[in-house]
Amino acid sequence: MPVNYLNIYVFAIFGGLAATVGGIIICYTGMSETSYLVYRGMELTTYYLDKSRHDLYLNGLVYSITFGIAFLLLLAVIVIPSPEQIQKRLAATSFAGSPGSTEISVPEGETPDAEDTSPLDGESMEIELEPDIESHEVGEEEGDESALTGGIDDDDSDVVYGTGRITDEAHKSFIISSPDSAIKFLMRKELDGRPLKSSEDEIYEAWQERGLSRGKLRKHILKIMEWENVPELEVNEIYNQVKDKAYEISHS
Numbered sequence: 001m002p003v004n005y006l007n008i009y010v011f012a013i014f015g016g017l018a019a020t021v022g023g024i025i026i027c028y029t030g031m032s033e034t035s036y037l038v039y040r041g042m043e044l045t046t047y048y049l050d051k052s053r054h055d056l057y058l059n060g061l062v063y064s065i066t067f068g069i070a071f072l073l074l075l076a077v078i079v080i081p082s083p084e085q086i087q088k089r090l091a092a093t094s095f096a097g098s099p100g101s102t103e104i105s106v107p108e109g110e111t112p113d114a115e116d117t118s119p120l121d122g123e124s125m126e127i128e129l130e131p132d133i134e135s136h137e138v139g140e141e142e143g144d145e146s147a148l149t150g151g152i153d154d155d156d157s158d159v160v161y162g163t164g165r166i167t168d169e170a171h172k173s174f175i176i177s178s179p180d181s182a183i184k185f186l187m188r189k190e191l192d193g194r195p196l197k198s199s200e201d202e203i204y205e206a207w208q209e210r211g212l213s214r215g216k217l218r219k220h221i222l223k224i225m226e227w228e229n230v231p232e233l234e235v236n237e238i239y240n241q242v243k244d245k246a247y248e249i250s251h252s
Contacts, residue, residue, distance in 0.1 A: 016071050023064030030057035159207055166211035172220045174212075176250055179243045183235065186217045191236045224249070 034054040038045050156164035159174040175182045
């Protein structure tokens with residue numbers, strides 16, 4: 001039988017408050033019953049009917065008030081968010097409510113993680129491409145692939161569904177058919193700017209072992225979009241522009 005921890009937490013809060021208020025009322029009433037005040041001229045004198053019980057109720061009143069203060073402080077620590085939590089909530093709200101937010105498609109065979117492993121922060125999301133260490137090998141790899149494949153591109157070289165070596169032509173087809181995955185592989189980020197999930201990293205590493213190259217993807221994207229360099233925009237905005245261009249090419 002599943003346990004509803006939220007109900008237990010709420011009951012604990014109200015139970016602690018009720019115990020604190022009840023203890024204060026009981027102890028104060030007991031002190032009133034075991035003593036009375038008498039004015040003697042200008043002075044106020046207390047007479048005790050049962051001094052031991054009066055002291056017991058007095059100690060109980062002090063304990064109840066102390067417990068109530070400690071309970072309220074603990075509750076404040078739990079409920080009141082820290083500045084970091086406020087920034088995370090504002091960032092999450094801005095991403096969720098942004099008009100340009102786009103649903104992220106997941107490649108076949110990939111299951112999304114049950115929880116988000118990397119929190120959002122309020123920092124500006126500038127696109128930082130890693131050094132293109134593959135760019136100087138692109139020409140050599142293209143020549144090798146042309147010699148091996150004879151210029152023929154088949155389904156086995158498809159990035160998502162194939163199992164063979166990914167050719168240069170398959171890079172271009174990958175951008176047209178799956179612009180979201182192509183942008184995420186190139187930028188090494190989710191479309192909303194967050195780091196990639198571990199499950200996606202494993203899939204992209206498998207594609208890279210089959211020959212998928214960031215240098216070739218970048219070359220084809222610049223050629224398709226007629227860019228000189230990848231613009232310094234948010235990942236989601238770059239994806240939207242590439243997606244629109246891929247749609248025009250595939251329907252032309």
